[in-house]
Amino acid sequence: MLDLKFIRENPETVKKGIQAKGEMGDVDRILELDQRRRQIIQEVENLKKQRNENSKKVAQYKKEGKDAAEIIEHTRQISETIKGLDEELKELEEQLSEQLSRIPNLPHPSTPIGTDASENVEVNQWGELPQFEFTPRNHLEIGERLDILDFKRGGKVTGSGFPVYKGDGARLERALINFMLDFHIEKHGYTEIFPPFLANRESMYGTGQLPKLEEDMYLAEKDDLFLIPTAEVPVTNLHRGEILDGADLPIKYVAYSACFRREAGSYGKETRGFLRVHQFNKVEMVNFVHPDKSYEFHEQLLREACEILEALELPYRVLLLCSGDLSFAAAKCYDIETWSPAEQKWLETSSVSNFEDFQARRANIRFRPEKGAKPMFVHTLNGSGLATSRLMVSLLETYQTDEGTVIIPEVLRKYMGGQDVIKRKYK
Structure with missing residues (x-):
């Protein structure tokens, strides 16, 4: 399996290597899945940060005797959103793994280029x-x-x-x-x-x-x-x-x-x-x-x-x-x-x-x-x-x-x- 970071940074090199070996592999689809995956990871991190901040506010509100119902509901919604994103992330990672598994190793520079x-x-x-x-x-x-x-x-x-x-x-x-x-x-x-x-x-x-x-x-x-x-x-x-x-x-x-x-x-x-x-x-x-x-x-x-x-x-x-x-x-x-x-x-x-x-x-x-x-x-x-x-x-x-x-x-x-x-x- 190729390093995903290498594919991300060298997509044209990978495409040429796939072509040189006469293999099939969808580099563009991998990059698309990888981009969405990283977006979700960032979204989840931001949402978890918000959830943690809300949890602190709820504790503070309760300590001060204030009504924390609105914050608690907002926190619950955040958790539901995180759950949905985690499910999407799992599905994306499975698709990404499947796509990566079909990318061949690239020929070494000393390997002559030929078809058969x-x-x-x-x-x-x-x-x-x-x-x-x-x-x-x-x-x-x-x-x-x-x-x-x-x-x-x-x-x-x-x-x-x-x-x-x-x-x-x-x-x-x-x-x-x-x-x-x-x-x-x-x-x-x-x-x-x-x-x-x-x-x-x-x-x-x-x-x-x-x-x-x-x-x-x-x-x-x-x-x-x-x-x-x-x-x-x-x-x-x-x-x-x-x-x-x-x-x-x-x-x-x-x-x-x-x-x-x-x-x-x-x-x-x-x-x-x-x-x-x-x-x-x-x-x-x-x-x-x-x-x-x-x-x-x-x-x-x-x-x-x-x-x-x-x-x-x-x-x-x-x-x-x-x-x-x-x-x-x-x-x-x-x-x-x-x-x-x-x-x-x-x-x-x-x-x-x-x-x-x-x-x-x-x-x-x-x-x-x-x-x-x-x-x-x-x-x-x-x-x-x-x-x-x-x-x-x-x-x-x-x-x-x-x-x-x-x-x-x-x-x-x-x-x-x-x-x-x-x-x-x-x-």
């Missing part, structure tokens, strides 16, 4: 694209031939977009998750969190999924709980409504979770296998940092995510997202993409975002810079470190052999009991 993904800017590429002396199979063919993935039975159990990992496929998925968690904990000093996979409305609002994205989320209606789209939601909300000690910053959490998204799979032909799924696994990094250092930590977070791919020896590229491709809550974002040899294209594996104080305002997460200082809103950042579905595509396709096996990357072998290759296990 075609205007994202490549800032880095690492590794050489794999070359094969045979026609590489796609991850679905590999998974079926090795009997390690079963999308058909996943569809039978739940529906399309819900994968089943089997045998060495399940073990490889678990190896990836454990490797990434250990990597971030041991190398970068993260604290591991194992969060709930359901979140309430306050949590979804706090990180910016609500109200805009409610239709894209899975909702357990009986309990009014959402299946989380990412661990960002529960992990960020761990500190909702808290004042943190500035000496504890930065706070760096890493969490594994399953992720659930209804909108996945609605993008036409690119829905095969892991290219679009409704449920996937992800290791998420969340940082709470001092505002003065948030962009320093944004670059560091990007590096931490990239190091996973370098350890796996998978080529990748980094894109700086243009304004029109940014999420509702992000001020700046990098996407990390890995290469699919079979698809001959880059696939998004991670997003690394700086939300500045946007989420912190919605979730009321503050910190006290020093003892006795006024609390400030913290800056929040997160990054996939990494999502395993697209990563599994690149891994299986990159490490496949002409014999139909898959070489296990060296850094994962200790998590696979020393196993170095996946072969078909026939009965």
Whole structure:
């Protein structure tokens, strides 16, 4: 959420930011509601002052034996007026809150202005694209031939977009998750969190999924709980409504979770296998940092995510997202993409975002810079470190052999009991 004072003082800047992100938001209506709200607050303060003065007069009149009936009636009328204004104020504040909740975060000045993904800017590429002396199979063919993935039975159990990992496929998925968690904990000093996979409305609002994205989320209606789209939601909300000690910053959490998204799979032909799924696994990094250092930590977070791919020896590229491709809550974002040899294209594996104080305002997460200082809103950042579905595509396709096996990357072998290759296990 943006600071109302900032909107009041910079309406044209906010309008340009909304337009640059291709979002909707009625700044003029916000200013109108805000003006009437401030008028009412001033009126109520003046009326309360009059009421207090009248109360003193009534006491004085009674002390002097004078008739205070007229003043008492006037005071009663003032109280009725205040009551009506308080009701109007409550309604105005609800409307204002609703309008403010639909204003996106503004793009950081270093974010390129553009309308869609075609205007994202490549800032880095690492590794050489794999070359094969045979026609590489796609991850679905590999998974079926090795009997390690079963999308058909996943569809039978739940529906399309819900994968089943089997045998060495399940073990490889678990190896990836454990490797990434250990990597971030041991190398970068993260604290591991194992969060709930359901979140309430306050949590979804706090990180910016609500109200805009409610239709894209899975909702357990009986309990009014959402299946989380990412661990960002529960992990960020761990500190909702808290004042943190500035000496504890930065706070760096890493969490594994399953992720659930209804909108996945609605993008036409690119829905095969892991290219679009409704449920996937992800290791998420969340940082709470001092505002003065948030962009320093944004670059560091990007590096931490990239190091996973370098350890796996998978080529990748980094894109700086243009304004029109940014999420509702992000001020700046990098996407990390890995290469699919079979698809001959880059696939998004991670997003690394700086939300500045946007989420912190919605979730009321503050910190006290020093003892006795006024609390400030913290800056929040997160990054996939990494999502395993697209990563599994690149891994299986990159490490496949002409014999139909898959070489296990060296850094994962200790998590696979020393196993170095996946072969078909026939009965």
